[in-house]
Amino acid sequence: MIEFDEILVAQASFTARVVWWEFKPTNDDLTGLEVEVQRSYSQTDSFARVAVVRHPVNYYVDTEVNLRDFWRDAYYKLAATFQGRTVVTEQRGLASIVSVPAREMIRLHNLDLRFSGMPVLIYLVRKGDRCPDCWDSVLKKVTRSHCTTCYATGFKGGYYSPVLTLANIVPEDKTNQPDVTMRESTRTMLKMSNFPAVKPRDVIRELNNGIAWRIEKVTPSELERVVIIQECNLIKLETNEIEHKLPIPEGLDFLIKPHWAKIIRNQQEFITRDRAQNPVERLNIWRG
Numbered sequence: 001m002i003e004f005d006e007i008l009v010a011q012a013s014f015t016a017r018v019v020w021w022e023f024k025p026t027n028d029d030l031t032g033l034e035v036e037v038q039r040s041y042s043q044t045d046s047f048a049r050v051a052v053v054r055h056p057v058n059y060y061v062d063t064e065v066n067l068r069d070f071w072r073d074a075y076y077k078l079a080a081t082f083q084g085r086t087v088v089t090e091q092r093g094l095a096s097i098v099s100v101p102a103r104e105m106i107r108l109h110n111l112d113l114r115f116s117g118m119p120v121l122i123y124l125v126r127k128g129d130r131c132p133d134c135w136d137s138v139l140k141k142v143t144r145s146h147c148t149t150c151y152a153t154g155f156k157g158g159y160y161s162p163v164l165t166l167a168n169i170v171p172e173d174k175t176n177q178p179d180v181t182m183r184e185s186t187r188t189m190l191k192m193s194n195f196p197a198v199k200p201r202d203v204i205r206e207l208n209n210g211i212a213w214r215i216e217k218v219t220p221s222e223l224e225r226v227v228i229i230q231e232c233n234l235i236k237l238e239t240n241e242i243e244h245k246l247p248i249p250e251g252l253d254f255l256i257k258p259h260w261a262k263i264i265r266n267q268q269e270f271i272t273r274d275r276a277q278n279p280v281e282r283l284n285i286w287r288g
């Protein structure tokens with residue numbers, strides 16, 4: 001059985017919305033589960049499919065949404081069919097109205113990240129289907145600490161498909177201090193856009209040097225209750241920690257340089273892969 005847990009609709013950029021969701025913990029295997037994203041400009045009817053997203057991707061960026069008309073707003077429903085049963089959520093809209101100043105501040109911060117940010121993969125801790133290898137459903141706990149099926153989270157896969165984005169990480173050597181175990185741990189700060197919404201325990205991997213960090217604390221900056229930017233305290237993950245084994249999506253194992261925007265019609269941004277032998281290639285990146 002599947003049940004949606006948290007669903008969030010956020011302002012992604014001046015012209016886009018993002019819908020993000022999680023499932024409640026379940027002992028079923030959710031491999032291949034498809035989530036249909038539906039949109040309407042009315043809260044009560046006319047919901048129509050805009051996308052189908054396959055688990056474990058758990059978000060959809062809606063760049064086609066019409067946000068020019070301030071008198072009507074967009075609402076979303078999610079539908080998922082599992083074991084012959086279809087679950088449809090209630091409609092969700094923005095948690096709070098995003099004013100024009102807030103939209104403008106999001107845009108300016110994202111512009112800043114395009115100049116100063118470096119490409120990172122963000123792995124959000126996953127919920128949903130329990131780990132088939134180490135989750136003890138009687139004791140309700142993981143039975144192995146180095147399980148590569150769930151990366152010691154107790155949920156299959158451990159993390160959602162990573163989101164490629166740009167973030168600004170402060171050079172690490174300024175903030176070395178011992179942690180609670182009195183072991184020397186390396187800490188630093190990161191500044192990123194308002195999406196994806198991160199939580200403590202999520203993992204950040206710097207794409208160009210392979211350094212991985214765990215988020216310890218998140219401080220969102222808000223304007224009129226809308227998140228503009230997120231600042232995070234990070235703890236460096238030692239190379240023997242299991243999170244270093246998290247998969248990197250195919251085609252991202254090259255040096256990548258942020259590249260001043262080439263914006264196409266639907267406002268996607270590209271960054272350039274730095275590969276001497278081959279012609280310049282471009283990748284889609286979440287640009288906020």
Ligand SMILES: [Zn+2]
Pocket residue numbers: 131132133134135142147148149150151152153154155
């Ligand atoms: Zn496991």
